[in-house]
Amino acid sequence: MSSEKMSRRKFLEKTGLAALSGGLLYAVGGSIAKPKFGFAGGQKEKEVIKKQGGGDVWRQYAGTKLIFMSENTPPSSAIKAYSKEFYDLTGMEIDVQQDVLSTVQEKVGIDLKGGTTGYDLNYAQDKPMNTMFADYWVDLHEFINDDTLPQDPEGYGQDVWGYRWLDVTGYFYNRDRLVSLPYDNAVCVMFYRKDLFEKYSNQFEKEYGYPLEYTDDTTWKNVMDFAKFFNNPKIKEVEYGIGFQGLEGWAGQLDFQRPLFSHGQWEEWSFDDPFIGTRNPGPCHWGDDQSVETLKHMQDLYALGHPESLSWNWSGVNTAFQTGKVAMCPNYGEFAATVEDPDQSIAAGGKTGYGMDPKGEPSWIVNGGKAVNGTNYGIGGIAINGNLSKDLQRASYIFAVWATSAKLQKRVLVELGGTPTRMSVLTDPEVVKGMKRPTKMPNALTYPATLKGVIPPHVVPGPKIPKWNEYSVIQCIELSKCMAKKQGPEETAKILKKKLDQMHGV
Amino acid sequence: MVIPVKILGQFRGDNTTYYNQQSFRKEIALVTNNGRELSVLHKKKFIFSFYGWMLIPAVILLLVITVYPFFWMIVMSLFKVAVRPGARNEFVGFQNYVNLVKDHLWVKGWGIQAKYVSMSLTLEFILGFAIALFLNRLRKGANVLTTVFLFPMMVAPVAVGFLYLYLFNASFGWYYWVLRSLGILKKGSILGDLHWALAGLVIADVWEWTPFMALILLAGLKKVPLDQLEAAKCDGAGSIRRFIDVVLPNMVPIIVIGVLIRFMDIMRYIDKIFVMTTGGPAGVTKTISYYLFDVAFHFFELGRGAAIGFVLLLITLGLAIAFVNILKKKGVQR
């Protein structure tokens, strides 16, 4: 019996080895081991018409076909809808391909790392993608200063965009290379049922001794009181006070970061410049007094939240808010559009208010730091595949300029509910008018809170490290266990310190 | 061709023996010896024989499309993939494999994989057998019912994932509502709960694939030789005894096929996990195949991923071989 078993294994091995020739191994090694950077587009079958002399800088690459690999967000759907205009302007065809973020990550990663040129332009999501792929994208500095290419009239300086959003999505680990231009933003604010706050304000004040209102100074402790109050089964309009988004990955990483940062501006690592990040941040701060203290209170906080929170991301918690399962939730600005849509949401029609993320509770701060409204976000950009030929890079740059222009961003916001990144759009009079009800741009309702939250001392843009993906998985798993009361705060902090330091090899 | 027609007729319709060998044997006793080894059909050496030519196209295509990935996997697992362009992949030998042992998520992933696979396969087997037995007792309508029962198998795994994501959702899921209303689930969530999440996945898998098991087992039931059953009944054996001594041994080959196919697929597919839980919450549904997906496509550490994949392949193969061998011992050889 066992000899029969052995012969099977042996046969498998023999067959395999027999079939393999040295050349096969070389072929394998050759194609994978040397990702080519700056490889002059030999694999691309598309014809790039050489620069046409004289005249329109926009039309110099007419006839080219570009592929933009993007997440399926409203702005990219809008660009897809406007692709005819792009063709009229430049004579170039743009093929906007959309996918779920993780699929985008996979395809873009295989493309970039393998030295291939399947996608000319990539959607550059600041933390999940740029931290890994920044080195594989073209440095836009040379194109920005190139007169032979169309440039945006506003320029690309820091103040043109939201606060340091150019750094967040464009500069990684140093200021030498600019890898993407900001294209959309998702800033976290607090969604809350203003109508219920007004309805129960007397009752709440009787029980808790202070008014039931949500302001810029509302702390995480106040939020706990609100949650406790609304969890009361006698209040029938909602089932729970608050919902979170603890889904493993980006949603959870951002969600847990907010209360952590609010208390003493605590971060996992110290950065010289958190907006730029660093390749190896060294040992992490998990296990210090503040981290353990914050975790203790977070446990109580999450215990009050909707039990499904640990498996929700932004759309999961959004659905809960829309269907009246929760009275409050921290979520990203672009969801205002769906919340204000009466076809989908019972929280539409003026029932919802938008405020800054909660402030840290001073009595929970033990490291002497400040109590801030910990705000975080995802700023997406457009980046250009570094494996392309120079001409294709330039052609792609023309698209990037067009897609991030102020005119287009405003149109997308007004017509489809986009998320503009240019200050000129965010401060445009029409948009400012839209920030108050009644409004035709529901997303704009969140901008007052957004604009206050994205500047220091409230904002936490990082951590921008190359191993961000692995860090977010490890951290979410351990913190979820802690929030589910499967693990104590000290133990969690210890485990995280060990694992994250192991990940960085310190 | 008188003899073959008679044989064919007997073969098609009958459920018991295949054909009457006597008259047939006499005819070709001159040419055949033991049956297969020296068959008249095997005139030339295999490679150049008719059969060789039949086999070669398939094998070549298989070699081309499967051998290259196999060797890519092995070679890649010995490297650490470059993180910056222009840098070469770093040869690290067996370091990736050694690191796996220290990797807590990898170790835990195997535990979860074992739980998931064993729970799903056991339930699918038991329920599938029960359904097959009950279907076998029906005289009318068995065919129609079988077709209807097969519907879940026709739904793509991704779609089943969305189906159960919808049904288990705490905000609007009907199964969630039923479980809460019955009091089985108290104030909680299914896919967000550390204990229920894996159960939710198992439920979805059982719904989708039990019909497949039932179909295979039903086919096996129909092949149990009636004469053996009759003989056992005459000997006075009760139905349970008959089941253990006659039915099961005769069904061993088909059980092997069914379980093997399910086992292969459940080790490979991550569609449902990808849609329903993405490995969470707190990593309780992060089976080893999902962890592989994470490492390869989210962390982009292809070397480490190849190592995980190779170990996964070896263990899958090993378990499959062991399973087949164990059951071969217990089966009835025809």
Next chain:
Amino acid sequence: MMESIVRKRNTIGIIVTVLVIIIWLIWTLTPLLIMALSSIKTRREAFATPEIGDWLGVFNIFRFKPTTRHYKTLFSGAGFATYIWHGIVASISSAVIAITLGTLGAYGLSRGKIKQEDNLSFWIISTRMAPIVVVIVPLYYIFRKLGILQTIPGLIIAYTTFNLPFAMWLIKGFFDDVPIEIEEAAFVDGDTHWAVFRKVALPLVAPGIVASFVLCVLLSWNDFLFAAIIGGGPAKTVPVGITELQTAVEVRWGPINAAIIILVIPMIFLGVLIRKYLVQGLTMGAVRE
């Protein structure tokens, strides 16, 4: 009437059998029915589950105004008609290739006199055990070099990587079941090898081949990972299209429910059509190691 349905004339047995069948029927069909109903409701109606414990509220599920807007969205905006077409073409083509080469190969394997036949057979099916994730990356690079990424031919080849071994393994079993003596008789009578194959062996395993074909089409039509990474773009299939409906901003449940119904119906149709051969085919196949 009950007695004519069930073989044994045992009242308890009858009741138990019918009960079990009914329960299983409910368990099987409920998810599909809920999806079908939800696909013709607006989102708010679809999400309106009753209060916990309000059992009478179950009938809410029937209280709605039917709308076809989700189906319209799929076919106008998301281009689902194209995805369906891609799926049909790719899965049928791949199944045809797999069955053709697989049948020939299986016959050669089954009838041929090879020393290591069992091992070769096991190697063939073991190629299908490799983790999909690890297989996809090298295939991606090969397809890239060949220029067949995001094309239908690329999908077809990708599907064949798992269809071919599966078909060969299954059909070899069917051939093994046909006693070689029948073929020997035909051969002795003067038929060539090919004629023996075509006239004698093939008709006998025909139901099994049909069953295998249906299974291959099913597996290809339902595949997600290969279609997502190696397909996509101009070669998107329905499973990929469904995941696309999970946008960054919301999970579009209305179109997703409609899409699932669309995804399932062709396969159910196929199953009903081929039902006879499916059961017969699998009943024929049996012994193999």
